[in-house]
Amino acid sequence: MNEIQSELVAVLIAVQDEVPLVLTLDQGRNLPSGPLETRHRSLQRGMRLWVEQQTQCRLGHIEQLYTFAETAGLETGVQDHPRLIRISYMGLTRLEEAQQGWRGLYEYFPWENRREHGADPLLSEIARALTVWAKGDAARLWRCAETFGLDGQPWSDELVLHRYELLWEAGLLPESQQPGSWLAPGRSMPSDRRRILATALARLRAKIRYRPVVFELMPETFTLWQLQRTVEAIAGSPLHKQNFRRLILAQDLVEETGKAEMQAQGRPARLYRFKGTVIGTRHLMGSKLPIARSV
């Protein structure tokens, strides 16, 4: 009865040199998307083949994110049937060398990267702008505090999407409906695209806690320190080194290769390998990471 168009949108994520990357198009203003002309059993399978054909990336973990509808009447003001359905997916991959189109994920969400900053002047600026927007409304102030970890509230790394939507509503983004005078720094995208990106990061951060998906982003062999740096890159916050090791080793997720990696300085680190690729039940395995639910 309802004839509409449909489209797949892909958020492809890799981590290189401790920096999370995402594949973009159009000078970083867009995400890869294509028609769902799949001759395959499932959307997921079609998605995988399409991506692997377009890019040269082998996709590891794939996950459907969200389905949006776009009404045609958005511009004209006449709200109508939806005309376009966008089904978004996240895919994880390894990136051997630098490639075209990959951009730092945190360029789009600078406030989500809390690895080095101490007091974080950016967060203070955002807090100030949000306070202005809240205009003393208690419910709004409460929401800002909960979302951005203000006023003694803990910072929760999984609230990526909530934070993006709050900034959008508050008019602090270039793509907001009524952008204010002060805008949060960071590379912009059309709002629905950056929203998908935020959804992907939120889902990845949530998933990495209890499923061994980090390993999809790692090379064949790796040191525990490299593994930790990758987790930190995704989680956006630093972890306690000794506890990280303890937890990983206790879970029997990795095995030693017997080799070690020599770097410029210090004691050589042992190289490990993920055990789950051998066993066929990756998606069933659990995995715990010492990421504090809140700081």
Next chain:
Amino acid sequence: MNEIQSELVAVLIAVQDEVPLVLTLDQGRNLPSGPLETRHRSLQRGMRLWVEQQTQCRLGHIEQLYTFAETAGLETGVQDHPRLIRISYMGLTRLEEAQQGWRGLYEYFPWENRREHGADPLLSEIARALTVWAKGDAARLWRCAETFGLDGQPWSDELVLHRYELLWEAGLLPESQQPGSWLAPGRSMPSDRRRILATALARLRAKIRYRPVVFELMPETFTLWQLQRTVEAIAGSPLHKQNFRRLILAQDLVEETGKAEMQAQGRPARLYRFKGTVIGTRHLMGSKLPIARSV
């Protein structure tokens, strides 16, 4: 470029008398579905209005589940473009009195209800049938054990979808492609529908652990025991009474009404009220429940 049809599918869930219910159509063989002819901003909003109009239920928490594509050529064998997209949603509601069309959720998944059974003869039967199917293949046996908690593996209540898919693959369901001689008990549905149902239960079980969505299923005031019974109904497993109380009270999620409920026997129980409905940030609140991740 690709003109296709689209459809919303709703999984509406309520709990009545400690039994989780789902709204069905067609003698319990189908789920409510309708065209996405929404004049509204988002799919979610359109979904809510459509459901509240069709049924008389006020929806609490709403969540998008998954989007499937159905290729037209499935019957003819000619794999083709997808012709129909199904966007599925889960909605939680309260049910005052018994109403038409609501059926016990565990009628569809008897093996997921582990509240009373001790040794569980059903699980043994399933285990036997799965072993036959596995034919000694180590990977298959391993997957069965992980998924159904066999051979000393822990039972994980969130693997609802994995279990359904395994049973389907193993030909133990009436809707399987090649149904075997022994079929698991339980009410059937066309495979894609029961799959959506399984997705909903899995998501609900996962969500109930860390977001206060149970309260969407509760009446205005309730005793802690009623709350626990509702959680148990969803989780499918019994909980430790004293620890449940401790955890709920420690989280400041509920407040006393000052009243108490008299029942036939025993000490009267205090009535509580959820505090989150007052504060507007329900979706941000956390909540912990003493559901063991594995038993």
Next chain:
DNA sequence: CCCTATTATGCTCAATGAGAGTATAAATGA
């Protein structure tokens, strides 16, 4: 009115796990 059955509520104890720090090991280069 006392006693028992029944349910709600309060409390204790041990085991576990997480956060954080200290100590030791194995490399490099001066």
Next chain:
DNA sequence: TCATTTATACTCTCATTGAGCATAATAGGG
């Protein structure tokens, strides 16, 4: 040889959790 650097091992404390025991408040029967 020694300082430096990074990896790895161990310890200690505190919070959380699982489990059980104890007490409180009701109803009903002698």
